[in-house]
Amino acid sequence: MDNRLDKILEIDSELNKIQDLDLLLEKILYEARKVTNADAGSVYLVENNQLAIKHSHCETLQKKLQKGEKLITAFFKVPISDKSISGWVAANEEPLNIPDMYNIPVDRPYRFNQAFDKKSGYKTVSSLTFPLISNQGKVLGVLQLMNAQDEDGLVIPFNPGDEPFVTHFASVATVALQRAQLTRTLILRMIRMAGLRDPKETGAHVNRVGAYSVEIYEAWARQRKIPQNELVRMKDILRMASMLHDIGKVAIPDSVLKKPGKLDVDEYNIMKTHTLHGAEILIDQESITDTLAQQVALRHHENWDGSGYPGMVDILTGKILQEDENGKPRGLKGEEIPLFARIVSLADVFDALICKRAYKPAWSEEDVLKEMQKMSGSKFEPELVEIFMEIMPTIRNVRQRYPE
Numbered sequence: 001m002d003n004r005l006d007k008i009l010e011i012d013s014e015l016n017k018i019q020d021l022d023l024l025l026e027k028i029l030y031e032a033r034k035v036t037n038a039d040a041g042s043v044y045l046v047e048n049n050q051l052a053i054k055h056s057h058c059e060t061l062q063k064k065l066q067k068g069e070k071l072i073t074a075f076f077k078v079p080i081s082d083k084s085i086s087g088w089v090a091a092n093e094e095p096l097n098i099p100d101m102y103n104i105p106v107d108r109p110y111r112f113n114q115a116f117d118k119k120s121g122y123k124t125v126s127s128l129t130f131p132l133i134s135n136q137g138k139v140l141g142v143l144q145l146m147n148a149q150d151e152d153g154l155v156i157p158f159n160p161g162d163e164p165f166v167t168h169f170a171s172v173a174t175v176a177l178q179r180a181q182l183t184r185t186l187i188l189r190m191i192r193m194a195g196l197r198d199p200k201e202t203g204a205h206v207n208r209v210g211a212y213s214v215e216i217y218e219a220w221a222r223q224r225k226i227p228q229n230e231l232v233r234m235k236d237i238l239r240m241a242s243m244l245h246d247i248g249k250v251a252i253p254d255s256v257l258k259k260p261g262k263l264d265v266d267e268y269n270i271m272k273t274h275t276l277h278g279a280e281i282l283i284d285q286e287s288i289t290d291t292l293a294q295q296v297a298l299r300h301h302e303n304w305d306g307s308g309y310p311g312m313v314d315i316l317t318g319k320i321l322q323e324d325e326n327g328k329p330r331g332l333k334g335e336e337i338p339l340f341a342r343i344v345s346l347a348d349v350f351d352a353l354i355c356k357r358a359y360k361p362a363w364s365e366e367d368v369l370k371e372m373q374k375m376s377g378s379k380f381e382p383e384l385v386e387i388f389m390e391i392m393p394t395i396r397n398v399r400q401r402y403p404e
């Protein structure tokens with residue numbers, strides 16, 4: 001047990017390094033599976049008196065996928081009631097250790113939903129489900145682990161001796177979860193402030209752009225064999241930075257921001273200053289997250305061929321620092337554009353095209369992908385476009401996670 005307590009302290013340190021809610025939930029699920037040697041698991045959060053699934057893992061099914069592919073999570077909600085295992089755990093605020101999911105005693109109010117097993121060909125046997133309860137006694141979610149394994153990889157029941165350890169793990173994880181939820185709430189409040197000015201800036205939009213960006217970066221980083229610790233750290237920073245990419249629109253006049261038709265030249269020039277305003281809002285540099293968030297806000301409209309904006313200008317005054325042949329600010333080109341800005345540019349345009357807006361209908365996925373390929377080498381970095389096409393199953397899954 002002492003070794004396990006040392007492990008909890010180590011995990012606590014790791015969890016508190018993560019700022020983003022989704023990345024934290026994925027880390028919590030991973031660590032819980034690792035310490036109990038569970039093959040699979042899911043994590044749920046309470047939303048409107050229901051449990052919403054946020055992440056799921058299954059090592060057995062993951063191994064069947066091609067290299068670089070990710071297991072697709074089916075997003076659904078479960079009532080907090082005694083009828084389901086996770087619902088019972090949330091309602092009763094107690095863990096459940098079930099040795100055989102297909103042989104639950106008939107006097108129990110809950111039943112195992114076999115739909116996933118039938119669809120995937122996976123056999124769920126044992127489960128350990130426990131609530132995530134805040135220090136104030138509020139149930140924030142549920143963590144469910146499936147199929148404990150022995151040293152030979154054979155499925156066994158979860159050891160009842162694991163329950164006190166898992167409960168302690170849950171209390172540690174919940175503290176980090178509350179902090180991440182507060183951070184996400186603060187960011188979304190800033191986005192809602194922008195949304196009062198620009199209806200396009202919704203919480204769903206920025207969550208999708210953030211999640212797309214993280215998936216693109218992860219695929220890019222794995223191709224370059226970026227160390228796992230660095231990959232996770234940069235994913236966390238990118239997720240936060242990408243959600244603030246258009247925060248500068250709060251400074252754009254309503255006559256321009258909310259104009260239903262096409263902007264004229266002067267109006268478009270005003271709209272372009274949102275990149276400078278965003279960079280100015282984020283000018284106080286307290287951490288690398290601040291620095292990279294400012295880069296994204298400032299540079300996500302730069303184009304791979306140098307034709308974007310704002311180019312080489314002073315953030316505070318808009319004064320041209322370096323001219324092109326036409327006397328306009330020289331645009332950043334190629335790898336002069338920060339990587340995170342190149343990624344967010346791709347994610348932002350994809351979401352803008354594929355979603356319905358007041359000024360346009362939603363494009364079909366086929367048309368959006370054709371347009372993005374057409375802009376490869378001009379607006380977008382060709383390698384990032386290729387990566388985006390390769391991870392489209394994961395991108396579609398993100399859209400399901402954050403519907404309008």
